[in-house]
Amino acid sequence: MSYRIRLFREDDADALAAIAVRAIELIGPRAYSRDQVAAWAARHGDDRYFIERVRDGQTIFIAADEGDHPCAYTLLEVPEADGCHVDHLYCDPDHTRRGLAEQLLARAERFARDARTPRLYTEASELARPAFERAGYRVEHRRDFRMEHAGRSVPIHNYAMEKPLA
Template sequence: MRIRPYSDKDLAAVAQLFTDAIHGLAVTHYDEAQRKAWAPQPPDLGIWERRLKPLKVLLAQDAQNSDGLLGFVGYEEDGHIDLMFTSPLAARRGVASQLLGRAEAALRELGVAQLYTEASLLGQPFFARQGFTVKEEQHIELRGAQFRRFAMVKALDKP
């Protein structure tokens, strides 16, 4: 697996991976109406361009196949882990763990004291495994569907 920064030419592949992750992996925790609201098909690339612009985004790529995107993480320099998604074809192989590890290392270098995220029902056990704890449960509405999520935090040691 190779981890590299996002560039504009990755836009469609990232939006598609997100869509595949929701309609593939999230099928265990979200019904069809929720999945459609969370990840409309096809993805709107204009929305995605604006969504990714303020973020640092790292991609995990198959080392053997440069077209094979395995996952991505999007974060902000204040410690916010905003987007964390793995392709259904690459789930439970440590892709998200490696991506988060890279983002965490970069944020430590910047002197960030705490990571924070809003984890989905699927993200919660993943982030817990990475040392995050739940601060509060939240209920949000997105495109007419209701979602339960968890505000989670992880304190970082000084570099």
């Protein structure tokens, strides 16, 4: 199967919400507990989120299949003087291990370089960390924090990572 990287369109919103939730629920248990996965997934799934983010100036790149259906995506916040934040990187579980994360991160890097930002940075899950490392990001530190879910405070972690561009 071949894929192409393109910009987000509003009719992609439902697919992106589904990709994020499927990735979290189906791949998340490889590194996170059931409670952590539930708390994480509960923060995703709203298709309006994507439309609002793009209207606020964020950029979303999609990896689309031959039928132009989204299979993976990355969401980039507006580049600032200190860098460009990679806020999301999700791949549908049916399309993993095909280089889509690497293609999306390469596209994000071109975008950031075109904006002349000095670095890319992210907070990568345990599962996304290897893809970011392969793309040249380095771990700055582990972030331990809590998410409120179902009336409980659930501990979880990710990694602050960055890639200098200058």
